[in-house]
Amino acid sequence: MAEVEYRCYSEPFLRQFVTDYFLALGESEEYAAINADAVISGALRWYPAQGQGLEKLFRHTRQMLEGGIVPNAPMSFVIDRPATAVLDAARGSGFVAGTRAMRKAIEKARAYGIGCVLVRRSNHYGTSGYYANMAAEAGLIGIAFTNAGPEMAPWGAKTAVLGTNPWGIAVPRRDGPPVVLDMALTMSGQGMIRWAYEEGRQVPITWALTRDGRRTTDPAELLEGATQLPIGDFKGYGLSFMTDAIAGVLSGAKFGLDAYADLKDLGVGHCLLALDIEAYMPRDEFESRLEQLIAQVKAAEPIQPGAEILLPGELELRRMEQRLREGIPVAVSTVERVRALCAEIGFECPL
Ligand SMILES: NC(=O)c1ccc[n+]([C@@H]2O[C@H](COP(=O)([O-])OP(=O)(O)OC[C@H]3O[C@@H](n4cnc5c(N)ncnc54)[C@H](O)[C@@H]3O)[C@@H](O)[C@H]2O)c1
Known part of the structure; x- marks a missing residue:
């Protein structure tokens, strides 16, 4: 290796x-x-x-x-209603578009209990958990998802139509940093397969299909024309479809085969949603109920005696703490x- x-x-x-x-x-x-x-x-x-x-x-x-990301793009809210909005990212940075949209969703959630902002004409925005965590750091519940270029075939097909379309969901905690689930809707991505190929490693049989629709563990067979397999088989495919229906179709962004097709205009769409806890129950009550759920999860009997049960995002949190030190x-x-x-x-x- x-x-x-x-x-x-x-x-x-x-x-x-x-x-x-x-x-x-x-x-x-x-x-x-x-x-x-x-x-x-x-x-x-x-x-x-x-x-x-x-x-x-x-x-x-x-x-x-090459003009696909416009520096300092003049982004604007083309629809702005009490709890909802649409941000036209004007082909600017996806990071800036996602951040502006989540800030707006937080502002709306503080005023109306819920804020949901869709983004069109954007670019790749990186990690969904980043935006969900922004809301949780501000004391709200955050949900963020995006469409992306076609890498996943519809269930039963061998040509890609849908994206890896990652989701981030974050809840704030009384006794620690927010719990952040951050995951693609595919088992892997083309980049991870290439990396495995370069390291000389096999990949799990669950990751991808070859161009002709076969499963393989050999990354060399997956470099050209492969499609990524969804998480949870047809259920992950369904989630990816629905993600594109909202982040792509409803936002006014590009979707399906058109998203990412033109490097000069990826046309990505995102959905940024914030929920104000106090619109549902007193914060103290939510916090103590969440701690009870976490305690129950942590106390589950591990398959391997002595193994630790992790919360969503806990691995990344520990990695971050280590990297900040080392x-x-x-x-x-x-x-x-x-x-x-x-x-x-x-x-x-x-x-
Ligand atoms: N913008 C895009 O187009 C795009 C596309 C794909 C992925 N991404 C980003 O790439 C990043 C990586 O995504 P991924 O799906 O490869 O992540 P992953 O599969 O490594 O992790 C997914 C989630 O599972 C949790 N997890 C992992 N092991 C666990 C365990 N043993 N117990 C409990 N929970 C566990 C992680 O904490 C994380 O929340 C994410 O930030 C995602 O948003 C972005």
Whole structure:
């Protein structure tokens, strides 16, 4: 198995680098800071093979250079009703669009109990949990989902129509950081399969179908024309369809085969939803009831004696705490590609 070599950087160092990088690409201070926060949040929580963190710079840069992401795009709320709104992201940064839409949803939920903002004409927004967590950090319940380019075949088919369409759901806790579920609706993604191929690893049989609709563990057979298998078989397919029906169809964004088809206009759509706990019950009561649920889950008898039962998001939370202390690992191959990108845009690379 090929060993992937990593280099570690401190969080403040990487955050400064990514902020400066986005400024060099022409984003304003505000847009650069939001982009950097979303990228660093991904770098703290996920494995490089999951395509978050600095991996985000590659396609984002290509799109900015070729006009697919407009720097400082003039985003506007084209519909704005008491509890709902539609944000036209004007082909700007998906990170900024998701953040603005969730901020608006939080504002509406504080006033009306619930806020739901849909986004059209956006770009890839990174991790859904980032936006759901924004609401939970503000004391509300957050839900975020997005459509994406076709990677998943409808159940029983072998050609991709739907996206990996990730969901983030976050609830605030009295006794700790929010509980954050953050997951794609597919078992894997094309990036993870490529990574396994480069590391010389087999992939689980549940991950993907070959071009001709066969299951395999050989990533080499999945590099061209493969489709990603949904979580929970046909149930995950159903969830992905419904996600696109709301984040794509209802938002006025592109959907199905058209989403991501044109690098100059990905046309992504998102849904950002916030719920005010106090609209349903006193906060104290919710918090103590949630702690009871968590205690019951934690006390479940493990299959392996002594094994720990984890909450959704707990792995990523621990990873983040460790990386804040010890640094964020970046694959050396990624560092080299980032250096080449910096040279291309004429920015002195500190990595
Ligand atoms: N924007 C996009 O188009 C896009 C597409 C796909 C994925 N993503 C993002 O990629 C990231 C990775 O997604 P993923 O589906 O590969 O994540 P994953 O499969 O690693 O984790 C999914 C969820 O399962 C939880 N989990 C994992 N192991 C667990 C365990 N043993 N016990 C309890 N819970 C456990 C995690 O905490 C997480 O909440 C997410 O941030 C997602 O939003 C973005």
